[in-house]
Amino acid sequence: MARNERLIPASPERVFAVLADPDSYGHWVVGSDTIRGADDTWPAVGSRFHHRVGRFPLALNDHTEVIAMEPGRRLELHAKARPLGTAHVALDLERRGDATLVTMTEDAGDRITRLVFNPLTHFLVKRRNDESLRRLAELATP
Template sequence: MTEVSRVVDVPPDAVFAVLADGWLYAGWVVGSSHIRDVDENWPAVGARVHHSVGPWPLHIQDVTVVRAMEPGLSLSLEARGRPLGAAAVALTLVPHGDGKTLVRMTEHIIRGPGKVLPAALQALFVKPRNTESLARLADLATGKHANAKTGHPEP
């Protein structure tokens, strides 16, 4: 299992607000290129984000499914990209000082060709991608939080 973490300068509820908006999924998940639909009950267990993975015109259309969720605390997903496989992804939000959040993201491949690769080799691909995903998540959460505090509408 590969883990990355990042401290974000907003409280956990501000980070979770981004995770809870399935339409923002492609904005922070590296590799996800287009959101086609989001189940109305996202991020409830079993809800799905219908997304495309990869660059156009080579899109793979699939879904990410919520496997577990604790509002404001954690979100566990099964990210699919058939025929490449699927990964279990978990995001945990921990209060970190005054108004900050430690975000931990873990991922491990659960199906597909990558599952046979040793964990160290998987990490060579997963860790940089997830580090960038957390940077994007931090930017979205910070921007949404700042807009909410100033009363500016979201873009």
């Protein structure tokens, strides 16, 4: 499992507002190219946004679905980029004074993907997520 933390100088409500905007994922999630649309109920449990991962000619269309959500506190996602695999991503927000500690954990989202998740994969995902959280902070910081 890849686990990353970042202290963002914004309130949990402000950080969650970015997470609640499906169009923001095209900017802050490394590897996500285009957000193709989203359910009107995003980020309600069971809602999805549709994305493109990668770049032409290796771009893949798929979706990410909300598994659990507590406004201002937690967002749990099942991200798909088939045939490359799926991921379980949790974003936990904890108020720290005027800032928010964001903890992002990512692991394989299905049995087949678990077969290819190894220490090297986790290392690469952790590096990618460091950059993703930096970009999230950029969007959330007033």
